[in-house]
Amino acid sequence: MTEIRRADPAARRQAVWLLMVGTLVGGLLILAFERYRRPLREWMGSDPRDAAHRIKLALVLLAVLLSAPGVAFAAYLWAFGAKVLRAQQCPPPGYLVIRDTPVVGGRAATMRGHAFQILAICLGAASLLLWLLLWRLARALATGPP
Numbered sequence: 001m002t003e004i005r006r007a008d009p010a011a012r013r014q015a016v017w018l019l020m021v022g023t024l025v026g027g028l029l030i031l032a033f034e035r036y037r038r039p040l041r042e043w044m045g046s047d048p049r050d051a052a053h054r055i056k057l058a059l060v061l062l063a064v065l066l067s068a069p070g071v072a073f074a075a076y077l078w079a080f081g082a083k084v085l086r087a088q089q090c091p092p093p094g095y096l097v098i099r100d101t102p103v104v105g106g107r108a109a110t111m112r113g114h115a116f117q118i119l120a121i122c123l124g125a126a127s128l129l130l131w132l133l134l135w136r137l138a139r140a141l142a143t144g145p146p
Contacts, residue, residue: 002102002103003102003103004100004101004102004103005091005097005100005101005102005103006097006100007097007098007099007100007101008096008097008098010096011096011097011098012098012099015098040058044058052141052143055138055141056138056139056141059134059135059137059138059141060134060135060138062134063130063131063134063135063138064131066127066130066131066134067127067128067130067131068127069127070123070124070126070127070130071124071127071128073123074120074121074123074124074127075120075124076120077116077117077119077120077123078116078117078120078121078124080092080116081112081113081114081115081116081117081119081120082113082117083095083113084109084110084112084113084116085109085110085113085114085117087109088105088106088109088110089103089104089105089109090103090104090105090108090109090112090113091103
């Protein structure tokens with residue numbers, strides 16, 4: 001018979017709070033961008049001699065802000081996948097779940113552990129590619145037309 005890991009109410013509350021805080025922070029960032037978009041645009045274009053440098057700075061900061069959460073989540077997924085592979089069970093021992101979850105072992109757990117690590121590689125690569133493309137755009141805008 002399959003082992004079932006019972007849902008932990010504290011973990012469920014923590015997940016809900018994390019989702020609410022993340023949504024609130026995202027909404028506040030959108031509101032802040034909308035509020036300060038015009039002053040930011042004026043700051044970037046206020047000094048034509050320094051505009052290229054300011055645009056490059058803004059794009060590099062945007063690249064860091066957009067890619068950092070993806071890289072952090074990729075690191076978490078990699079570590080989680082490694083724990084699944086070490087324990088040969090998913091979810092690994094000691095992990096709390098937010099709903100009743102069957103514990104998978106053996107080959108199925110190994111496949112899931114590798115899947116988590118492949119997902120981590122893809123997410124990390126996509127985040128780094130986004131950063132690289134924004135960096136190249138910033139460099140192209142800073143040097144001007146050929």
